[in-house]
Amino acid sequence: MSELKVGVLSCSGEECLGGTISRLATRKILEELKFVKTVTLCLPLYLAGGEEERNFAKVFPTISVDGCDKLCAKRSTEKYSGKISGSIDVSKIIGIENALNTKIIRNKDLKDEHLEMVDKVASEIVKEIGRISPDSYSGKSFGGCGCGSE
Amino acid sequence: MDKKIKVIPCSGIGKVFGLLARESVLKTVLELCPEKSETICLAYIVSGDEAVNEKIAKTRCITVDGCPKMCASKNVALAGGIVIEEIKVLDTVKEHKGKNFGSATHLDADGEVVVNEIAEKIAIIINEIN
Numbered sequence: 001m002s003e004l005k006v007g008v009l010s011c012s013g014e015e016c017l018g019g020t021i022s023r024l025a026t027r028k029i030l031e032e033l034k035f036v037k038t039v040t041l042c043l044p045l046y047l048a049g050g051e052e053e054r055n056f057a058k059v060f061p062t063i064s065v066d067g068c069d070k071l072c073a074k075r076s077t078e079k080y081s082g083k084i085s086g087s088i089d090v091s092k093i094i095g096i097e098n099a100l101n102t103k104i105i106r107n108k109d110l111k112d113e114h115l116e117m118v119d120k121v122a123s124e125i126v127k128e129i130g131r132i133s134p135d136s137y138s139g140k141s142f143g144g145c146g147c148g149s150e
Numbered sequence: 151m152d153k154k155i156k157v158i159p160c161s162g163i164g165k166v167f168g169l170l171a172r173e174s175v176l177k178t179v180l181e182l183c184p185e186k187s188e189t190i191c192l193a194y195i196v197s198g199d200e201a202v203n204e205k206i207a208k209t210r211c212i213t214v215d216g217c218p219k220m221c222a223s224k225n226v227a228l229a230g231g232i233v234i235e236e237i238k239v240l241d242t243v244k245e246h247k248g249k250n251f252g253s254a255t256h257l258d259a260d261g262e263v264v265v266n267e268i269a270e271k272i273a274i275i276i277n278e279i280n
Contacts, residue, residue, distance in 0.1 A: 012161040013191035027255040042162045044221035072193035
């Protein structure tokens with residue numbers, strides 16, 4: 001029996017806290033969400049990988065998770081892969097000042113307040129997934145990338 | 151030419167090696183060599199924005215990759231950056247066989263050891279250049 005799957009793609013931006021929160025919230029969804037199976041892809045594989053990676057958003061209804069309003073994950077997915085089914089701008093959830101914090105980026109520096117931001121963003125991702133029509137959930141297989149992100 | 155060396159990790163999201171790459175680079179640019187190095191979001195480079203292409207073109211870059219797909223190195227080169235050193239996380243990981251580094255979400259103590267070693271390697275390269 002094929003499983004229902006939704007793609008969640010994080011920008012994982014390295015320059016600011018928003019990228020760290022986007023990455024951790026996406027990881028939380030991948031590890032903990034139960035009502036639908038989620039898969040991800042390393043964003044840079046759109047260019048460094050092959051056709052299979054570039055088909056990601058065509059195979060899976062995909063939610064982009066971006067740390068700031070540059071929306072790199074959303075724009076890159078729509079540029080290289082296909083239309084996304086929903087998007088999250090972390091800066092709108094945790095505030096621009098927090099998202100653009102360039103001092104606290106490393107996981108080890110995160111405090112309880114930052115982990116609460118992760119939870120808040122994760123719950124917004126869940127809401128966004130909930131807005132996707134179940135009819136569009138993919139049961140197709142996907143080989144995934146070298147880092148084994150599926 | 152911008153004097154600061156750009157240090158760019160893959161930040162791969164599927165396995166611990168991507169997190170090791172990410173944390174190694176952040177330790178380098180935030181703690182070890184903040185005056186001589188900086189990072190640029192790889193996702194921004196992937197987006198192909200004119201602004202980021204201008205920022206990275208003909209700039210010296212060190213890339214840090216967690217898997218053989220070499221996403222950071224390939225994307226930086228495609229954007230016109232000069233990759234002066236390709237760091238492979240697995241080269242350092244191989245020296246710590248049997249250890250538990252953690253997950254793609256969280257690093258264990260052995261993962262932090264690897265991060266420190268890779269960051270030191272990057273810092274040596276940066277200090278030799280500048």
